[in-house]
Amino acid sequence: MHDDGLTLPRPGRAHVPAPVPPESRLYPAPAFGTRPELSARDAVVRLNPRQSAIGSLFVTGTRGTAWEDPSRITGAQSVHREQIGTVVQTPGGRPLVGYVNRDAVVVLRHMRQLRRALFIAGAGPLTVQTFDGAAAAIAGSLGEGRRTVLTLQRIGSILELRAESVPAEWDDGQIWREFGFTMTIGFVRRR
Template identity: 85%
Template sequence: MPEQHPLDVPYLTRRIRPDDGLTLARPAGAPPPDVPPESRLYPAPAFGTRGLSPRDAVVRLNARQSAIGSLFVTGARGTAWEDSAHVTGAQSVHREQIGTVVPTSGGRPLVGYVNRDVVVALRHVRQLRRALFIAGEGPLTVQTFDGAAAAVPGSLGEGRRTVLTLTRIGSSLELRAESVPDSWDDGQIWREFGFSMTIGLGRR
């Protein structure tokens, strides 16, 4: 198990209502708004056939793309996930695993590898809070049931490695390309993104 990092605090989790995924910040003490979180989002490019770059690092899936079939991510050496109850886990392309698998009622893990692709079971997207996909040596590509796709180079600069984050905001999923030092191992990447693995919740 990786050593606990002083920055490894669930800094995002305390503002989150269980059903909303990532909720936008609001003044302390303010009541939850009546409007859904999607209506308060800044505009972002739609998810189609496109490339991501440091200048165009974000795409947002619509409600249908976010909930039908499988989200495929190709080219990831590892993935990490967090569900709406803040249960976390991670898996590598070689099936090394830490944390807790999130089961779904259909008998599939919410996030996990199928062959060499990471697959998110979108029928249960409401269980997902966020996920990370860590690039291997080549580009990362993402595809949904309707054929929409996005790609990002595995490195966005000298000595850098791309990490793709997937965040649920209400009924929408948002993909964001981030860049970290190439020398970081997966454990350090999880910590920098605020993940601490949930140990001991697996089925016995």
Template identity: 50%
Template sequence: MALNRSTLRTDITYLSRRVKPAARADTSAPAARAEASAAAPAPAAAPPSSAVSTAAPAAATSLSLSRTPAPASPAPAPSTVTTPAATTSAGARPVAAHRPTRLFPAPGIGETRLLNAQTPMIRLDRRQSAIGSLLVTGATSAAWESSKHVTGAMSVDGTVSGTSVTCPGNRPLVGYVDGTAVVALRHVRELRRALFIGHPSAPLSVEIFDGGTVTLPAADGETGHILSLTAIDGVIELRAEPVPARADAPLHWQEFGFSMTTQAAARRQGP
């Protein structure tokens, strides 16, 4: 049976075929061509890649094989979670979030040269409190209390009371080097407080790694000053405490609540 290429198949709605020019040329009778055109109008021009019949829009719509673009994803909502590092503007360099503190304002070591009744206290910043060593010149004795409440004291001649606190590297947390009291600031978080007592007739001088210094004056009459050091969350405060000028070191320890720890108590309080 010969294949008829001159007419379109209208009984199959989901197929569409373009009549080839050669098939049109094979038609000898003009009447046959006119009859075929009247029976089925010629399809509209379509791109070669189209496989959908324009004569049946409903079927073409339901069976279209063309790829539809994916819907655009919605833009993400701005995050409301607070992170430790925040940015000031879009594309700006992240900056560390401000760390809240409950410490009241106090002058720094560069803002005053003398600790006395008028300026009794200064506070180091976190960098100054954690680098190098804090040196106290003129202290005849030093007492300390660690973060584990281990308490001890040492005099400039090497006499030790209570319990020593040794840091990693076998270095004392507070001790003496060539007659100068030294606090190892690298391990400042192991220190809770310290007390430095000098001779009534001589001043006490404090120095840190960047050259900052502050001085406690010598006793004026019956009143002198001793240096109190307190570590609060890794920040050091230095305070000049007025005391009787001629009092002994053990009396000062008792006045400030330093109860010397025995070796057995230190082992119980250790890790």
């Protein structure tokens, strides 16, 4: 302390601001479970941290799914179990994203291994459900000659779902490219 009453910072003790979580910088979006249907106009919902981390996220009505981990390892699978790219395995040996019967499933316990995923609508609507019974439906087409693609993005400790639309005649490869997915072929992950 100096004679004028001011306290000077101690040398070597710089103030380091606390890290800001990515969730705090997001624009407002409805909570998952409060909007029963996603549409072209109301296309985004966010799961809370609990919904994003417990149980599994089930997406019904897909013809295919694709995923990407934080290292940009990608893969895809059709509802008929045709697969390309690299599977992201959880520590328990299950795929992080895959199919159980005809439902696409994301194992949320290991969601930190996921960067993003997409779900391509089949002939009908998509439905999304979490462990707590929260659900939303998305029309299989968000307009004439269009097909719905549901995107899932991990932002910190929460997941965001967004209904998107692509031309109905696009095959899965064109959809993957539109959303920036390049399949990692022949990549073997060592643990």
